[in-house]
Amino acid sequence: xxxxATFKLLGLPGSIRKKSVSRAxxxxxxxxxxxxVSMTIHELADVPLYNEDLEGDKPAAARALHDAxxxxxxxxxxxxxxxxxxxxxxKNAIDWVSRPGYNSVLKDKPVMILTTSESPLGGARxxxxxxxxxxxxxxxxxxxxxxTIGGTGKAVVDGRLVDEALLKRILALLDSLxxxxxxxxxxxxxxxxxx
Ligand SMILES: Cc1cc2nc3c(=O)[nH]c(=O)nc-3n(C[C@H](O)[C@H](O)[C@H](O)COP(=O)(O)O)c2cc1C
Numbered sequence: 001x002x003x004x005a006t007f008k009l010l011g012l013p014g015s016i017r018k019k020s021v022s023r024a025x026x027x028x029x030x031x032x033x034x035x036x037v038s039m040t041i042h043e044l045a046d047v048p049l050y051n052e053d054l055e056g057d058k059p060a061a062a063r064a065l066h067d068a069x070x071x072x073x074x075x076x077x078x079x080x081x082x083x084x085x086x087x088x089x090x091k092n093a094i095d096w097v098s099r100p101g102y103n104s105v106l107k108d109k110p111v112m113i114l115t116t117s118e119s120p121l122g123g124a125r126x127x128x129x130x131x132x133x134x135x136x137x138x139x140x141x142x143x144x145x146x147x148t149i150g151g152t153g154k155a156v157v158d159g160r161l162v163d164e165a166l167l168k169r170i171l172a173l174l175d176s177l178x179x180x181x182x183x184x185x186x187x188x189x190x191x192x193x194x195x
Contacts, residue, residue: 006036006037006038007036007037007038007073007074007178007181008038008039008040008071008072008073009033009037009038009039009040009072009073009074009075009076009177010039010040010042010068010069010071010072010074010076011026011029011030011039011040011041011042011075011076011078012041012042012044012075012076012077012078012090012093013026013041013043013078014044014077014078014079014080014086014087014089014090015079015080015087015089016043016044016045016089020080021116021149021152021155021156022078022079022080022114022116023041023078024156024159024160024161025078025114025116025149025155025156025161025170026039026041026076026078027041027159027160028160028161028167029076029161029167029170029171029174032167032171033174034171037174037178039076040068040072042064042065042068044065044089044090044092044093046061047059047061047062047065047089047092047093047096048061048062049092050092050095050096052099055099058096062096062097065093065096065097066096066097066105069097069105069106069109070105072109073110073181073185074109074110074111074112074142074177074178074180074181075106075110075111075112075139076111076114076174076177077090077111077112077113077114077130078114078115078116079113079114079116079123079126079127079130080115080116080117080123080126080152081115081116081117081118081119081121081122081123081124081126082126084125084126085125085126085129086115086126086129086130086133087126090130091129091133094106094133094137098136098137102137102138104137106134106137106138106139107137107138107139108138108139108140108184109137109139109140109184110139110140110141110142110177110180110181110184111134111139111140111141111142111177112141112142112173112176112177113127113130113131113134113141113142113146113147114147114149114170115127115130115147115148115149116148116149116150116152117148117149117150118150118151118152119150119151120151121148121150122147122148122149122150122151123148123149123150124146124148127146127148140180140183140184142173142176142177142179142180143176143180144172144173144175144176145169145172145173146173147166147169147170147173149166
């Protein structure tokens with residue numbers, strides 16, 4: 001009998017504040033993952049500002065991030081919208097793992113994008129930013145119905161995403177991410193639908 005497929009995901013919260021909705025959503029998703037799928041949430045608070053002079057000898061936190069991206073099958077980014085764009089925290093982190101250009105550890109890496117904002121748009125503009133950025137890193141953004149979480153305060157209570165319909169949509173997009181991983185890695189997987 002074949003061993004069940006396993007998928008190792010890396011969750012990157014684009015916010016480092018204690019009560020972050022982005023982190024809460026990633027934690028809720030982590031606890032709702034289907035069998036065989038795991039996710040490590042990698043905090044970005046210690047990642048220093050990007051400095052190209054340090055490419056040859058990266059700071060420890062940037063190296064740890066690099067190694068985590070290498071070790072995972074797919075990345076789940078969850079960014080708040082800041083001033084109509086993605087968060088600087090996440091952009092800075094991605095810059096550290098984006099070199100050499102067009103041939104970094106993000107090349108062909110399957111990525112799932114989630115965003116949140118105070119407004120009902122749910123970070124749609126941050127989402128557009130992320131798509132543009134991952135186009136430049138030649139990453140494989142999971143196709144499917146976009147998940148934008150607006151009016152953030154309402155969907156998260158006591159650090160958990162409580163909107164079941166929203167979680168279902170996130171899991172549908174996750175299914176697309178798993179399929180993308182299988183496509184990239186030449187693994188077989190029956191499409192469970194969604195997206
Ligand atoms: C610096 C800053 C800029 C923001 N800009 C926007 C914005 O342009 N549009 C919006 O709807 N919400 C904006 N917000 C609200 C955040 O998107 C919202 O609070 C989100 O929940 C923060 O994510 P977090 O809970 O993961 O920290 C901004 C918040 C901050 C701190």
